[in-house]
Amino acid sequence: MGILSCTLARRKEVFSFEYDQKWLLSKQKFMIDPDLQFFPGQQFLREDKSNFGMFMDSSPDRWGTKLMIRREAIDARIGSRPVRTLQNSDFLLGVYDQHRMGALRFKLDPDGPFLDDDQNMPAPPMTALRALESASKKLEDDDNLDDPNYSKWLSMLVAPGGSLGGARPKSGVIDTDGTLWIAKFPSG
Template identity: 35%
Template sequence: MKTELDVCLGKSGIPVGKLVFVRNGPRVFTQFAYFQDWLDHTDTFNVSPDLTATPGYQTRKPATKEDSLFFLALADTEPDAWGRRVIARAHAKRREEDSKLGALSELDYLCAVDDFSRMGALRLRNAYGAYLESVPAGRRATPPLLELEKMLASSRAVELGKESAQDLAYLRGKATSLGGMRPKCSILDEEGYLALGKFPSINDERNVTRAEVLALKLAALAGITAAKAHVAVVQGTAVAVIRRFDRTPQDARIPYISGATLLQANRQEEHAYTEVLAVMKGVCANYVVDAQELWRRQVFNHLITNVDDHLQNIGFLYMGGNQWQLSPAFDINPMPDKDRESKTWLSEDTGPVTSMSQLLGQASQFALTREHALAIVREVVEAVLQWRAVGQSADIGMTTQELNEFASAFEHSSLVEAKKLSGL
């Protein structure tokens, strides 16, 4: 089987190249070739770090079964685990009615993401000129915020294994590339901006949706550029509404890659922030600013026990002129039942982040003097110390009991150490 699709860029859909999906028995691989017009374009750039700007087809064969079949910037637009779950359930329902339908391929999953909300600026177009996945003219696949109630009910049905074909038809395609197994959907917020709606799971033991908004608000207080977020209450249920940062107010699409893509990292390998820094030096327009922000985020993550800081949870936005910048922080969650040990190592020599002294010991690698690093620690500590007040604010609305369930994520020996270091 061989399927060819055009890869296009941005709101205007500039043709960039040809994607070819090939399945020959057990052998499955993909190829990509840039169009000559794109190579000659005045604003041309490598849309993925693993695709060099040269004529002819380049082939991608994943190193392991866990790695994507697609070149990495395209892989960043694949549905996450929740999206795959919805797509697979919908396909299973269709197979019950049509036994001739075959199993889903990785290309099917990639193409099932709604074109309107596909992450970044890359878009897929078939031989008929239709963007994948798109809906009939005049209908927007991403529903308004008022339909959160319906999305919540459909997502809950999927979690319970009681979903109808209508539930799956409603959710299919509205998945996201950001964020694992938790129920979520692409939505439009109250101001009409593309956003991510994250729902509570039936397995939650705490109010994790309000806590994620709390973390993002605290990050902003700590001087971190973070995704804008608020809590929407749907029939008594808190939903985290997190605005997407890969769109402009005019709905233009901003190219996006993950930290894993920047590093061309295998999904099963351990990697370090210092490795990311080494690549950032060559591609980031404001390297020093981004490097210092990356260190600030590590301090913040450590002090709120956000330990799921894998490379897919670090992002970069394209600025033009072959240069990138660190994207706003996202997917930040306090985890009171976890050890304070980062997923991504601080450096290849030190291993994961486990203490404030370790972070300070590596601050110079992030373009920081000790004095500047201590000033950042003070700003982060001052923000984190407000966690209860911010959590109880009208914007977030956590109860005392809900806050107590997260206390160990915020109140611990590392915070005491950070306060001493910063003179608080």
């Protein structure tokens, strides 16, 4: 389809997109974003937009963003380093590939693996719903990184729930047939 590029300019990410020539010549091509026109070369956004809408749809909303920010805080603590401020690209590419919304997949190299394809982060089975609900409640109510169970609760939810949009706690789960489902949990 094309290449999304991200550069840092004055500590702000600037995204551009360039259609693949095969996509532009394809009879099956379709408009993928209102800010992208059918012509070759890099296309940039207006300054008031942070990324193209189609890619924002593949990024987490409030719940997933919250999980990723907390994961970064724990990783920084474990690594004895300062907490990084996560950028839009971190949220876009930090979603487990199999759970990513928007029917898009990302690679750094056309022949390389998809990002993020860590096989240690698949959706849990549907039988884990109660444990996932409990973890989501604890994470929503408590941001005490010193709690010894905090990292465990976060790891239970970050991969299966990090990509899902909206503000309510949720998680992806897999049924006995291998079908991916979204489980939404009570909030507040």
